[in-house]
Amino acid sequence: MTTQPQEKLVISGLHAAVEGQEILKGVDLEIGRGEIHALMGPNGSGKSTLGYCIMGHPSYEVTAGSIELVEADGTRHDLLAMEPDQRARAGVFLAFQRPMSIPGVRLADFLRHAVTNVRNPDRKEGQELMPMRDFRSELKAKMADLSIDTEFARRYVNDGFSGGEMKRAEILQLAMLRPKFAILDETDSGLDADAVRLASQSIARIGGAEMGILIITHHEQLLEHNIPLRTHVMLGGRIVESGGPELAAELHKRGYERIRAAYPEAAAAEQSMQDALGNETAQPVTA
Amino acid sequence: MTTPAAPALSNTFDRASLDRLLTDQHSGRAVPAWANDSRRAAFERLETFALPDRRDENWMRTDIRLFKPKAWGPRRRPGPEAPVPTGLLADFLAGDSSGGESFFDEAPRPSGTSTQLAGRLLSLDGHVLHEQLDPALASRGVLFGSADRLLASHGDVFERHWFSVIDSQCDWFAALxxxxHTASxxxxxxxxxxxxxxxxxLSGLGEGGIDTSHVLVVLGDGAEATVLTETAGGGSASGAGSGFHCGGTEIVVGRNAFLRMVNLQNWNTGVWHFARQKAVVHEQGRLQWTLGALGSRLSQVAQDVALAGRGASAQVNGVMFTEGRQQLVYNTLQHHEAPGCKSDLLYKGGLQDRSRLVWRGMIKVDKAAQKTDGYQRNDNLMLSREARADSIPGLEIEADDVRCTHGATSGRVDEEQIFYAQARGLSADEAARLVVAGFFQQVFDRITILPVREALARAIGSRIRRIS
Known part of the structure; x- marks a missing residue:
């Protein structure tokens, strides 16, 4: 573990609402590059909302607090002032729980735009893309590394993909974009045990000293190859408890009853949020 | 572009104008009597017509109240200094394309590849400026070029097809x-x-110009050809000014013949565009017919395919993109006259601003046309809330052993798609263009002529603004 000053993603006192309904009620979280954090919690506790707020989803309104990138020398960059694509170019990545399909656009072409922009943050539309030859060889190498057939890149982005294929495509994009900070929103959901193990291994290969990762999950399997430095538990829109990897194992085994009992205020907030939303998970609302 | 207005010979399309056409073809060649008879008959019909109006089913969604027929008449031959508008295909035929960098084609191509042309014809304001044909093809009996010249020299080849395919008597525009017609x-x-x-x-228009050109394509049995027709100019690029196109296309595909036909309509947005287009495909003949439409103030197009011989097939592709207050209306007919034929129509439209797109399609299956396989589909992508698209599919089936299906969709660019792409570093505009490009990809995949695909993709990409 590094003790030198490092670049950090710093979330302070974050409040956020969707359609006037407050979901996040004061979230504090710090992730350094090279660190793995796990974020757990029952459905509807605000985990995905946190991911969307970090990335800048237009349906989520941040009502208080801050999200900043803080460089090793202390220089601060306000993510909330940036468009989602600027955040991506600044080194932030969100692996979607439910990625959108873009029919007619090949994954390779989509990724070539993405990689070019993220690596040349000042690129304007219409300027040169990464040379096809370089891009191809890099993409092929990454696909081989992740045991993904190269034909996959010819398919249209998430169009007709199975749940597992979508998650693999997200991991492939993570590998190509090499962000400073990655939020993986239930990259294990909908996968069978073998697929989760493969995903866990893949993430471990991609991560490393250069990447801070926030893994949002219900299960500990995804953490098998990605031992978290810290495990955080979210309930009712707040992080109510943090601990080591043993906390993830406990929650996976025993559920959230102990947490709810220990934090009755957050449990009450959870209940009222679910009543208000009328569904179990907070889904983005299309404008 | 500052184009001097071409002065009219006569104020209107009247008998004096007709008489000049009957005697004074610029070539100085004798016009065959049958061709003149055809003009006279059409003129007699024209005199009996009023402009079509909304009581006519084909015209009920077309607003031509601002079209003033008396404002138009034949134009003088433009001088040598008259600027000739550039077609959409110019860059791509010349090889100045983005080549392997295009995201529509992953396979890289050597840069600077140019498409050789077997022949070309250029007209401006209804006058042929230039024509040529590969001499090697001419020596094999291929005839291509100005109708004025070739009807006189090869009337035996063309007489039985000339204005026999389209209905030239059905309304004012058809009769006009x-x-x-000139520069045909x-x-x-x-x-x-x-x-x-x-x-x-390439048919060009100057400011206020008129184009009445006719196109007749006849493929003998087992012949193959690719014909690219395009229109450009008329009014200013900003949409000011005007122009008038009243055209017709006739296609005859012989037995076992294969024709790839492309009509690209890219007038400036002040031009009135009226066109009647029909193909007849004979036994085992194949037709791939692509319409691309980006221009004009208003378009009314009839596109008919008749499958006249057993086992004939036609694939019809439509790529439309409208903006501003453009209004484009298409009436399509897939007429199955013979058994065992296949027709497959896919029209895709993108609309922004307050533009309007109408597609009214019909698959007609005659009693004799058993084992028909007919399909028609129209997908539209709305890029603004003020745009409007109408899709009206229709089936009229008299045979009992057929498979005919149709579909139509209308959708918007999804903000979630934009956010997803933004999260991967694409700007919102870039994401929107990518989503729209993806929407058209399905029809581009069907168009097997690379320069056409690339030209349409680039032209559409350059028109898309941020989704409102």
Missing amino acids: HAAF TVLYVPPGVRIAEPLHV
């Missing part, structure tokens, strides 16, 4: 076209002759 093009490919390279026809 048949009476006053004919192509004849003898049986068994296969032309690998495309033939290119």
Whole structure:
């Protein structure tokens, strides 16, 4: 573990609402590059909302607090002032729980735009893309590394993909974009045990000293190859408890009853949020 | 572009104008009597017509109240200094394309590849400026070029097809076209002759210009050809000014012949565009017919395919993109006259601003046309809330052993798609363009002529603004 000053993603006192309904009620979280954090919690506790707020989803309104990138020398960059694509170019990545399909656009072409922009943050539309030859060889190498057939890149982005294929495509994009900070929103959901193990291994290969990762999950399997430095538990829109990897194992085994009992205020907030939303998970609302 | 207005010879399309056409073809060649008879008959019909109006089912969604027929008449031949508008295909035929960098084609191509043309014809304001045909093809009996010239020299080849395919008597515009067509093009490919390279026809308009050109394509049995026709100019690029196109296209595909036909309509947005287009496909003949439409103030197009011989097939592709207050109306007919034929129509439209797109399609299956396989589909992508698209599919089936299906969709660019792409570093505009490009990809995949695909993709990409 590094003790030198490092670049950090710093979330302070974050409040956020969707359609006037407050979901996040004061979230504090710090992730350094090279660190793995796990974020757990029952459905509807605000985990995905946190991911969307970090990335800048237009349906989520941040009502208080801050999200900043803080460089090793202390220089601060306000993510909330940036468009989602600027955040991506600044080194932030969100692996979607439910990625959108873009029919007619090949994954390779989509990724070539993405990689070019993220690596040349000042690129304007219409300027040169990464040379096809370089891009191809890099993409092929990454696909081989992740045991993904190269034909996959010819398919249209998430169009007709199975749940597992979508998650693999997200991991492939993570590998190509090499962000400073990655939020993986239930990259294990909908996968069978073998697929989760493969995903866990893949993430471990991609991560490393250069990447801070926030893994949002219900299960500990995804953490098998990605031992978290810290495990955080979210309930009712707040992080109510943090601990080591043993906390993830406990929650996976025993559920959230102990947490709810220990934090009755957050449990009450959870209940009222679910009543208000009328569904179990907070889904983005299309404008 | 500052184009001097071409002065009218006569104020209107009247009998005096007709008489001049009957006697004074610029070539100085004798016009065959049958061709003149055809003009006269059309003129007699024209005199009996009023402009079509909304009581006519084909015109009920077309607003031509601001079209003033008396404002138009034949134009003088433009001088040599008159600027000739550039077609959409110019860059791509010349090889100045983005090549392997295009995200529509992953396979890299050597840069600077140019498409050789088998022949070309260029006209401006209804006057042929230039025509040429590969001499090697001419020596094999291929006829291509100005109708004025070729009807006189090869009337035996063209007479039985000339204005026999489209209905030249059905309304005011059809009759006007048949009476006053000029700068027309004919192509004849003898049986068994296969032309690998495309033939290119560009019809240009200057400010306030008129184009009444006719195109007749006849492929003999077993022949093959690719014909690219495009229109450009008329009014200013900003949409000010005006122009008038009243055209017709006739296509005859012989037995076992294969034609790839492309009509690209890219007038400036002040131009009135009226066109009647029909193909007849004979036994085992194949037709791939692509319409691309980006221009004009208002378009009314009839596109008919008749499958007249057993086992004939037609694939019809439509790529439309409208903006501003453009209004484009298409009436399509897939007429199955013979058994065992296949027709497959896919029209895709993108609309922004307050533009309007209408597609009214019909699959008609005659009693004799058993084992028909007919399909028609229209997908529209709305890029603004003020745009409007109407899709009206129709089936009229008299045979009992057929498979005919149709579909229509209308959708918007999804903000979640934009956010997803933004999260991967694409700007919102870039994401929107990518989503729209993806929408058209399905029809681009069907168009097997690379320069056409690339030209349409680039032209559409450059028109898309941020989704409102």
